[in-house]
Amino acid sequence: MGTWGTGYFENDTALDFMGDIEEADDPKELFEETLAETMDMDFLDADQGAAVIVIGAYIDRQRNGTQYSAPEHPGSIDIDTFPDRHPDIDFSELRTTVIKALKKVLANDSELNELWAENEGAYPVWRRNIEMLIERLSEK
Numbered sequence: 518m519g520t521w522g523t524g525y526f527e528n529d530t531a532l533d534f535m536g537d538i539e540e541a542d543d544p545k546e547l548f549e550e551t552l553a554e555t556m557d558m559d560f561l562d563a564d565q566g567a568a569v570i571v572i573g574a575y576i577d578r579q580r581n582g583t584q585y586s587a588p589e590h591p592g593s594i595d596i597d598t599f600p601d602r603h604p605d606i607d608f609s610e611l612r613t614t615v616i617k618a619l620k621k622v623l624a625n626d627s628e629l630n631e632l633w634a635e636n637e638g639a640y641p642v643w644r645r646n647i648e649m650l651i652e653r654l655s656e657k
Contacts (some may be wrong), residue, residue: 518634522637523642523643524646525570525571525573525574525585525646525650526571526574526585526596529565529568530564530567531567531568531570531571531595534567534568535594535596535617536594536603536615537570538542538571538575538594538599539594541595544575544603544606545607545608545611546651547607548572548576548611548615549611551568551569551572551641552566552569552611552614552618555568555569555618555621556563556614556617556618556621558621559626559628560626560627560628561622561624561627561628561629562628563620563628563632563648566605566627566628566630567629568649569615569618569621570620570650571621572611572615572618572652573610573615573616573619573647573651573654574596574620574650575596576597576608576611576612576615576654577650577653577654578596578597578599578600578609579600579608580608580609580612580654581653581654581656583653585597589639590613599611612654614656615653618644619647619650619651619654620651622647623644623647623648630644642655
């Protein structure tokens with residue numbers, strides 16, 4: 518990946534997936550399909566893991582109102598305005614599945630986890646960011 522950072526949107530794959538969400542006729546259907554694919558995978562590749570993290574952030578934004586600063590990237594998408602632009606979409610029934618998928622991102626059979634584990638300095642920060650997302654999504 519050309520862009521690489523510990524934040525949810527700090528990689529090219531995440532930004533590309535955000536573009537896919539914006540272009541989708543039905544973002545919820547895209548989330549459902551991506552999560553279903555994720556749960557069927559024995560080994561989670563990095564691109565799929567990045568997509569799961571983005572989905573988790575979008576659901577967190579809608580469900581909990583968590584504010585995310587827009588990525589520093591030309592033509593970046595502002596996740597914070599998504600609920601206002603799509604007030605009719607309800608992701609609440611995807612919460613349990615996205616939590617399971619995020620845990621899969623942190624598991625040993627995840628390429629993204631393997632790649633981050635190679636960076637001893639940044640890995641704890643990246644992992645904690647995902648754990649905090651899971652915690653927010655797990656709150657009742």
